[in-house]
Amino acid sequence: MAETKKFKSSPKITVIYWLYSLGYFAPMIAVSTIIGYFNIYAGILFAIGLVVVPLVILAMWIPRFYRSIVFRLEEDHAYAKYGVWWVKEKRVPYNLVSEVRVRQGPLQRSLKLANVDIYTPAQGTLRPELTFFQIDANLASEIASNVRRKVGILSSKERRAIEEEILEELKKIRSILEELKERA
Numbered sequence: 001m002a003e004t005k006k007f008k009s010s011p012k013i014t015v016i017y018w019l020y021s022l023g024y025f026a027p028m029i030a031v032s033t034i035i036g037y038f039n040i041y042a043g044i045l046f047a048i049g050l051v052v053v054p055l056v057i058l059a060m061w062i063p064r065f066y067r068s069i070v071f072r073l074e075e076d077h078a079y080a081k082y083g084v085w086w087v088k089e090k091r092v093p094y095n096l097v098s099e100v101r102v103r104q105g106p107l108q109r110s111l112k113l114a115n116v117d118i119y120t121p122a123q124g125t126l127r128p129e130l131t132f133f134q135i136d137a138n139l140a141s142e143i144a145s146n147v148r149r150k151v152g153i154l155s156s157k158e159r160r161a162i163e164e165e166i167l168e169e170l171k172k173i174r175s176i177l178e179e180l181k182e183r184a
Contacts, residue, residue: 005073005146009066012111013134017062019107025051071132073146078118080130092130096120097151101128102144104137114140118147 028050036043064084072079078097081089099119108114114137117128132143 004075005143007071007132007135007139007143008069009071009132009134010111010113010136011066012113013066013069014062015111016107016113016134017058017065021058025055028054071135073143073150078130078132078147080132090130092118092120094147094150096122096129097147097153100144100147100151100153102140108134108137112137116140116144116147 029047032043032047032051034043035046061084065082068084068087069082070080076095077091077093079089079091081087097118098121101117101119102114103117104114113134116132116135118130118132120129122129132140135143
């Protein structure tokens with residue numbers, strides 16, 4: 001029986017979520033400051049309601065979300081489970097996998113993170129059936145290779161090696177056939 005490989009997102013996922021949240025918090029802080037300039041009480045209420053409360057919720061949610069992440073490569077399927085309020089659990093059998101991609105955005109590249117997307121033809125959309133998200137970039141390459149091997153998808157280097165072996169075998173067959181032709 002094959003060994004189950006367990007892994008999870010990098011702890012850097014928390015950095016990414018805090019950076020993403022700046023897109024919300026920066027304008028809210030600016031607006032509450034402007035409102036506070038004209039009416040201090042309205043500015044404080046605005047800041048508490050639209051900055052402090054979401055900040056506290058996010059400060060509680062991000063670590064819990066990180067702890068909830070479980071990724072596994074099992075003998076016959078890939079598995080992912082994550083979520084705090086809404087838990088998402090997904091299994092994709094290797095025999096259904098049609099493509100495996102490693103994907104990185106600019107922020108992920110700067111933090112040396114990547115996503116591994118696993119596609120099946122069953123989904124009928126351009127979205128992956130399962131994603132191992134925000135994992136270390138080196139680990140992502142290793143995981144993608146492991147899944148490709150289990151699925152039977154070869155890398156170009158592996159495919160080339162097999163093609164070379166086939167070519168050598170065909171050359172041997174050709175020389176044998178030419179020898180037989182000369183004898184006849």
